[in-house]
Amino acid sequence: MDKDFAAITLSGGWLLLACIFIVVLVALSIRLGVVVYRSRKGATHIPSAEELRGRLAQVVTIWAMAAIALLGVGIIVIGGYHASIPTGADAAAARREFVDTAKYVFAAVLPVVAAWVGSVMAFYFGKENYRAATESVAQIARQLTSQEKLGQTKAQEIGKPIEDVAPLRLGESDTTETVTLDKLEEKMRSKEPPFERLPILSATGAALMVVHRSILNDFLLKKKTAEPAKNANDYKLSDLVAEYPWLKENSFATVPPTASAAEAKAAMAQNKGCADVFITVDGTLAGTATRWITNVDLLKAAQV
Numbered sequence: 001m002d003k004d005f006a007a008i009t010l011s012g013g014w015l016l017l018a019c020i021f022i023v024v025l026v027a028l029s030i031r032l033g034v035v036v037y038r039s040r041k042g043a044t045h046i047p048s049a050e051e052l053r054g055r056l057a058q059v060v061t062i063w064a065m066a067a068i069a070l071l072g073v074g075i076i077v078i079g080g081y082h083a084s085i086p087t088g089a090d091a092a093a094a095r096r097e098f099v100d101t102a103k104y105v106f107a108a109v110l111p112v113v114a115a116w117v118g119s120v121m122a123f124y125f126g127k128e129n130y131r132a133a134t135e136s137v138a139q140i141a142r143q144l145t146s147q148e149k150l151g152q153t154k155a156q157e158i159g160k161p162i163e164d165v166a167p168l169r170l171g172e173s174d175t176t177e178t179v180t181l182d183k184l185e186e187k188m189r190s191k192e193p194p195f196e197r198l199p200i201l202s203a204t205g206a207a208l209m210v211v212h213r214s215i216l217n218d219f220l221l222k223k224k225t226a227e228p229a230k231n232a233n234d235y236k237l238s239d240l241v242a243e244y245p246w247l248k249e250n251s252f253a254t255v256p257p258t259a260s261a262a263e264a265k266a267a268m269a270q271n272k273g274c275a276d277v278f279i280t281v282d283g284t285l286a287g288t289a290t291r292w293i294t295n296v297d298l299l300k301a302a303q304v
Contacts, residue, residue: 146302146303147262147302149301149302150260150261150262150265150298150301150302151260151261151262152260153260153261153262153301154259154260154261155255155257155259155260155261155263155264155277155279155291155293156257156279156291157261157301158261158293158297158298158300158301159277159279159291159292159293159294159297160291160292161290161291161292162199162201162205162278162289162290162291162292165199165292166187166190166191167198167199167200167201167292168183168184168187168198168199168200168201169201169202169203169205170200170201170202170203170208171203172203174203175238176208176236176237176238176241177236177237177238178236179236179237180232180233180234180235180236180237181216181219181220181232181233181235181236181237181239181240182231182232182233184198184200184211184216184232184237185216185232188213188216194213195213196212196213196214197210197211197212197213197275197276197294198210198211198212198213199252199276199278199289199292200237201289204288205288205289206280206285206286206287206288206289207252207254207278207280207285207289208248209241209247209248209251209252210247210251210252210275210276211240211247211251212275215240215244215247216240219235219239219240219243219244220232220235222243223235246272246273249271250271250272250273250274251271251273251274251276252271252274252276252277252278253267253268253270253271253274253276253277253278254267254277254278254279254280254283254284254285254287254289255267255277255278255279255280255283256279256280256282256283257279257281257283257290259279259283261293261298261301261302264277264279264293264298265298265302268295268298275294275295276292276293276294276295277292277293277294277298278290278291278292278293279291279292279293
């Protein structure tokens with residue numbers, strides 16, 4: 001009688017454990033359903049490819065671990081339940097069979113769970129290092145290919161012909177002492193949108209300097225503060241050059257018509273603060289300018 005009661009009690013315990021297992025499974029399913037419902041109820045968002053990969057990894061990992069855990073618990077519960085049924089001489093053998101089954105399940109499930117956890121850790125923590133290394137290599141590749149592209153591009157193929165630029169050409173009798181700054185302002189505003197930089201050429205067509213709007217505005221603002229009554233027509237181009245001597249020395253570079261875009265970039269880099277290159281008939285400063293290339297033109301030509 002005692003043995004039968006013990007068997008019934010043990011059987012009832014395993015049955016209770018199985019019921020708890022089912023209740024936990026149902027609760028987990030309900031929780032997941034609520035999360036999915038709330039995510040769909042919110043604002044529509046189209047995930048990127050990276051977000052989809054991350055979500056896929058999370059979903060697969062969570063459900064795989066849940067399935068492995070539930071499978072292991074289920075096997076143990078079923079094995080324990082059947083081990084509690086036999087009585088008498090078969091009870092001891094059933095108990096040993098149950099213990100062996102639990103050990104086998106534990107030995108099978110633990111490596112799988114460990115492998116999944118390791119894979120997830122490697123994915124999330126190794127992804128950033130891989131991305132950083134990939135971006136570094138890509139930047140080096142872009143630099144190399146950009147320089148190669150400039151080397152294969154002729155300077156004559158970029159920039160603008162000098163006749164399309166509408167530069168300020170000085171007359172035969174004009175000098176930096178006679179040209180007033182209001183002429184520069186008028187020339188910059190002659191087209192829409194206004195020029196941000198203005199090439200100034202001599203009567204022979206040789207490049208003299210390139211005046212940027214920021215330099216001209218800075219000069220006039222300083223003079224307006226010191227002498228409020230004076231305007232742009234009260235100052236000469238020579239006054240601007242005196243304030244910024246590098247305008248005549250380093251505001252531009254020159255290259256011959258046979259030069260490549262890479263050579264134009266190298267010539268520009270030799271002059272500090274230089275952002276403009278002129279192609280002249282002979283490549284010298286005294287030669288007639290035929291084409292104007294800016295740093296923006298070089299950047300566009302270097303894109304791959």
